[in-house]
Amino acid sequence: MDVTRPLPGTGDTHPLIVLLHGFGNDKHEWESTSDAADGADKYHWNTHWFAAHGYYVLTYTARGFRDNGPQASYQPATPPGAAPTCLPPGGSACPPTGTIRVKNKDVEIRDTQWLAALTALAYPDISPDQVAVSGGSYGGGESWLQAAAQAGSEYWSDWPGLPRLRLQVAVPKYPWTDLAYALMPNGHPGGPSQAAAGEPYRGSDLYSSAQGAPDTVGVGNPIGVAKSSYVGGLYSLGTANGVFDEGSLSPQSNGPEPFTAWLARVDAGEPYSTPGRVDDSTMSQLRTAFSGWHSAYYQPGWRTGRDAGRTPAILSVSGWTDDLFPPVESFRMFTYLKSLDRNWPVAVVVGDIGHARAQNPPGVWQAINEQAWRFLQANIAGSRPASTTASSYPTRCTGAATAADAISAGSPAALAKGTLVVDFKGSVLLPPTSGATDPDAAVTDAVAGGTITSTSAGCRTSARLATSPSDGYTAVSQPLPTEQTLVGISHAEARYAATPGAFTAVLTARVWDVSPDGAALLVSRGVYRFDFTGYDARSGIVQVPLYGNHWTFPAGHRVRLDFAQVDQPTYRPPNPAFTAALDLSATRLVLPVRQQANTTIR
Incomplete structure (x- = not known):
């Protein structure tokens, strides 16, 4: 765990931002000795940039992953860290602390909240009501879940003896919001909510395709088709650079999550259910876990927050050419939150960015990060109702898109005329x-x-x-x-x-x-x-x-x-x-x- 302190002369009290790394990476991913960093995704979106603008920045390696130290020339030489019994520190044979839980809301989500509270305890000049989170891919999925946690509770982080914190802004980059659908898309459109009598959910379209309806645990549509190249690649990456949990009961509340056994069942393939839409026991367990415990779309906190006036600001960034987490992962949340409150401060930006096949043009990333910075600054002192938009940058094979090429509309579907x-x-x-x-x-x-x-x-x-x-x-x-x-x-x-x-x-x-x-x-x-x-x-x-x-x-x-x-x-x-x-x-x-x-x- 690293804490980057704000530069002198940036005020007496300071916001805190937590930057969350991607799957298989570590705390160094968003650390930089310059504002420019990689010139693209991390440009003006890294520890140096935020510290120079008065923020404390928390970066840490998620449980279950090894910390291999800095990997890029712009990353500072902060210690890699090691498990308590690991000798020598950082050695290749050293096991990681804990096991990978794939952002279970009872585990990694609470890890982040606890570490943020410890940071606020160590640095009393952190403003407890000015907290933000951001991250890409694995960290993007968590960023959405952290926003759902704040919507559902008065305090985002509330641990005995530690400062109580409120999350105001989340900026997920190339995230998932329905992990079951992202890894096994079924192609079926989103359906009406099973809750909210007299208040129909306006998501029965392809911009809200999902494993199921919100307010459920992913029930409503059939199991989809596994993205084999990505699912296999991610599992290999996880086992090479960490350790998956294989069925621990603690501290998660949804029962064991045997990731290797789940993968074997997915690899075995159909049939997944019997007549009457009854999933077999393993697929039912996987569907429920990935939806209810790993995906923002199904969290009850969104309705709780709407009713209590808690609407954290969210700018979600997705990639048109991202085959792992396509734009529907952001679109379904925009549609859903706007159906709960048309002035929910949620915005979406899309471009030729994210995971492969994306080209990730530096100019597009620089423009997106500038938009994200303005969004963050506008909401860090307290998110407020807004008529937000969906923005898009074109995909080009020659001549990269620039900021001038962006278009925007009141919703993702309205980008087309x-x-x-x-x-x-x-x-x-x-x-x-x-x-x-x-x-x-x-x-x-x-x-x-x-x-x-x-x-x-x-x-x-x-x-x-x-x-x-x-x-x-x-x-x-x-x-x-x-x-x-x-x-x-x-x-x-x-x-x-x-x-x-x-x-x-x-x-x-x-x-x-x-x-x-x-x-x-x-x-x-x-x-x-x-x-x-x-x-x-x-x-x-x-x-x-x-x-x-x-x-x-x-x-x-x-x-x-x-x-x-x-x-x-x-x-x-x-x-x-x-x-x-x-x-x-x-x-x-x-x-x-x-x-x-x-x-x-x-």
Whole structure:
């Protein structure tokens, strides 16, 4: 644990900000000897910047992870720390203190609150009513949970004998808010709240896709499709740089969380439930734990805070090209909190940033951090009602976006002013293994694709001709008569009929921008899992939500749609023995666009 003190001459009392590291990282991630740090994500958002502006900064290594010391040239040489029985300090054989609980609200969330209170005790010039949290990825998911904790209680940190603290601002970066959905998206839209009689939750749309409805523990939609490359990669990273908990009962209140056993069950695949929508015991345990104890979306504190007038300010930053935690993780919370209180001070910023495939342009990060700094300063002395916005920066393969390219609107959906419908009217029969030999599967994967030298970080090029069908379904539109700028969550749509008897089916979708010379660039992707045990009818119309993007299709370019059941290694392929073939027809794309017109092409 490190505490960076404010520079002299910055006042007599000081705010406190806690900067939380990402999965597999440590306390050094946000530490810097300069304001610039890495020039991007950490630019003007690090210990040096905040201390120079009068803040105390708390950074610590989360339980379960080893502290490997500074890794970047701009990080100060603070001690790496070690477990109490670790000799020599920081040695590679040293076990970490505690075990990884993946931000369980009874464990890591309380760790942060306790350490913040200890910091306030050690430094009495910290203002107890001026506390903020921020962090990326693992720290972003926690930042949302910390805001939920403050909404639900008068004091954010309330430990006997320690100063009571109030959290005013959270700035989550590339976070999750529904961990079950983020790691295993099902593609089903958000549903109405089961609480709040007479006050319907306005989230039944693709901007609120979730594992279930708020006020539940993730109940309402079927188990989704595992993001295999990311789930496996994160588990490997956790075991290499830490120790997962494997079923401890203390101090969490939801029972044991055996992470390795859960992973084995996910790897085994379908069927996850039996007729009547009854999950098997392990999947039920995983669904409940990841929703109720690890995800901000399901916390009851939001309604408690609304009723008590506690509405902490939140600026959530997400990435259009982030395949791990896409923008829906921020969008669903914006929609939900604004449904509770239209003046809840919650804002969203989206760009080509975050986890891979994102390019993370430095200029975009610098503009976002400037916006985040203004937001923090406006609310650190006390969050207050506000008509906040959603802002977006475009994704570009050449010529990075700048601050001047940002657009904003009153909600994520309102960023678009019109609709482009690409009506392919195609049909295909997709067997359970369709897509297994697709040459684009590895290229488009966020993890594996980064090792293929023919691809750049955020702009993946198709490995096959745009007009040649592969193992699955491919359709290409006529050339666009005018420029069209996609901005928001689009969806691929089809009429479907599933063959009898099977429990499940999967529909993966990819959208490409095809230039006149035939080169195709990946624009977006998505997945939908059918569960015929009571969630999905065996025939009807399916809408597959895509992750979204802010992307300009030039005039003369064409739009390509791919459908398959297998998109490996990005998603775990369905078990063929339990999977129905899908007879698709009337295929089309519905793209929200910035242009003020509704256009249909074929």
